[in-house]
Amino acid sequence: MTDAQVLNIGFDDTDSPKGMCTTFLAYKIVDFLKKQNAQFLDFPKLIRFNPNIPWKTRGNGAVSLQIKTTTPSKIKNQIKHLVEKYSDVKNGANPGLVFYESETIPEQFTEFSKLALWQLINRKQAKIFAAKNNLEIFYQGNGQGLIGAIGAIGYDFRDHTLELLSYRKNSKFGTKRQLPIQSVKTMQEKTFPHTFNSFDNKKNKILIAPHGPDPVFYGVRGENVNSLLQATKILKTDEKLAGYMIFKSNQGTGDHLKNELTIKTMKPYASGKITGIVSRAPKIVKGGHVFFSIKVDEDEIWCAVYKPTKMFFVAKSLIQGDKVCVGGGIRKSSKNHPRIMNLEFINVIYLEKNLVKSNPTCNNCNKKMKSKGKNQGYQCIKCNKKSPNKVLIENPRTIKKQLYLPAVSAHRHLSRPLQRIGRVNIESKFDESVSWFHAYRN
Ligand SMILES: [Zn+2]
Numbered sequence: 020m021t022d023a024q025v026l027n028i029g030f031d032d033t034d035s036p037k038g039m040c041t042t043f044l045a046y047k048i049v050d051f052l053k054k055q056n057a058q059f060l061d062f063p064k065l066i067r068f069n070p071n072i073p074w075k076t077r078g079n080g081a082v083s084l085q086i087k088t089t090t091p092s093k094i095k096n097q098i099k100h101l102v103e104k105y106s107d108v109k110n111g112a113n114p115g116l117v118f119y120e121s122e123t124i125p126e127q128f129t130e131f132s133k134l135a136l137w138q139l140i141n142r143k144q145a146k147i148f149a150a151k152n153n154l155e156i157f158y159q160g161n162g163q164g165l166i167g168a169i170g171a172i173g174y175d176f177r178d179h180t181l182e183l184l185s186y187r188k189n190s191k192f193g194t195k196r197q198l199p200i201q202s203v204k205t206m207q208e209k210t211f212p213h214t215f216n217s218f219d220n221k222k223n224k225i226l227i228a229p230h231g232p233d234p235v236f237y238g239v240r241g242e243n244v245n246s247l248l249q250a251t252k253i254l255k256t257d258e259k260l261a262g263y264m265i266f267k268s269n270q271g272t273g274d275h276l277k278n279e280l281t282i283k284t285m286k287p288y289a290s291g292k293i294t295g296i297v298s299r300a301p302k303i304v305k306g307g308h309v310f311f312s313i314k315v316d317e318d319e320i321w322c323a324v325y326k327p328t329k330m331f332f333v334a335k336s337l338i339q340g341d342k343v344c345v346g347g348g349i350r351k352s353s354k355n356h357p358r359i360m361n362l363e364f365i366n367v368i369y370l371e372k373n374l375v376k377s378n379p380t381c382n383n384c385n386k387k388m389k390s391k392g393k394n395q396g397y398q399c400i401k402c403n404k405k406s407p408n409k410v411l412i413e414n415p416r417t418i419k420k421q422l423y424l425p426a427v428s429a430h431r432h433l434s435r436p437l438q439r440i441g442r443v444n445i446e447s448k449f450d451e452s453v454s455w456f457h458a459y460r461n
Pocket residue numbers: 381382383384385386399400401402403404
């Protein structure tokens with residue numbers, strides 16, 4: 020018998036807006052690997068990369084697997100076939116598949132992965148990386164998927180969440196999902212705070228089920244395996260599902276905004292955060308969007324808060340001199356606007372006193388004095404007391420020194436929800452005996 024090899028498998032960009040799903044391909048591959056008696060060394064990993072790249076497929080999610088096997092060649096061949104079978108190339112998918120045989124993941128993989136989370140990486144860089152590091156690669160279309168495939172193998176988790184994705188039977192693809200609102204609401208109430216972003220109470224809307232033709236029935240995000248399994252028992256549906264799989268993920272970690280941006284690294288589509296002083300007061304434009312600028316050293320950066328984020332109130336209440344740390348993605352400049360950062364959070368660090376000039380108040384009558392005309396001073400209309408100048412009064416601020424996040428309905432996969440602020444998940448140690456994968460045989 021030959022020694023077992025550790026094999027890392029990464030793949031990405033197998034889906035299109037019209038169908039299929041990279042996580043479903045992962046489910047099919049795991050089903051196959053289980054039958055081959057491969058030993059799993061960790062959960063399948065579902066990694067979301069830079070959400071501010073405009074041509075990403077839906078959520079920009081890639082998957083990696085780490086297994087031990089005595090038959091790596093056979094397994095690689097079968098996986099190649101599965102990737103070909105389950106990729107939606109005719110509708111624009113550009114799948115990438117990568118194999119790397121090693122127990123440890125070298126530092127350069129982590130570096131590559133970080134760049135894919137924060138910046139724009141091109142396919143050529145991925146191909147050069149693969150050649151330098153002895154990766155076996157396969158791709159179709161333009162090979163855009165190679166970036167995520169490599170990045171998913173190299174991802175360095177400082178924090179993580181889990182997602183349980185359940186899949187429909189083929190015959191149900193494209194049909195309406197029957198998932199009663201009340202059962203999702205109850206599930207959220209009973210599993211909080213160990214699950215997140217399942218139900219939007221303000222909009223009375225289910226957040227765990229997609230609407231499109233893809234194979235996912237629902238996806239529950241949370242902190243540990245037990246809470247996710249408990250959630251599936253509370254969720255009610257009459258539909259017979261194909262199975263489920265639990266992924267370890269960077270969803271809900273806010274990792275894409277941990278990158279400290281500088282004027283130099285603020286290139287188009289970069290994600291990250293930066294601290295500065297509000298230099299131009301907020302302007303509200305048609306449609307309810309707010310624009311303001313911050314000064315970082317000698318440079319000025321425009322910030323935009325779009326209406327669906329519901330951070331309108333915070334943005335419009337900022338004044339010159341406030342210190343803020345803002346996170347988001349850089350939008351390319353065009354002929355109509357400069358380079359702009361689209362905000363995904365506003366952390367108010369310092370609030371300037373809001374001093375405004377006002378007519379003086381008469382201390383006898385406690386009434387505001389009236390102007391007597393240009394440069395003529397002010398006078399009380401009751402007792403005729405005079406005062407030469409306007410006075411500064413302090414208006415109370417309507418926002419606080421705190422972190423402000425978008426509304427749940429505007430959250431992206433990577434957005435860190437309020438309940439996860441300050442939380443680092445170290446609960447989910449992998450144990451092959453827990454029920455992280457299941458295919459119903461019915
Ligand atoms: Zn008076």
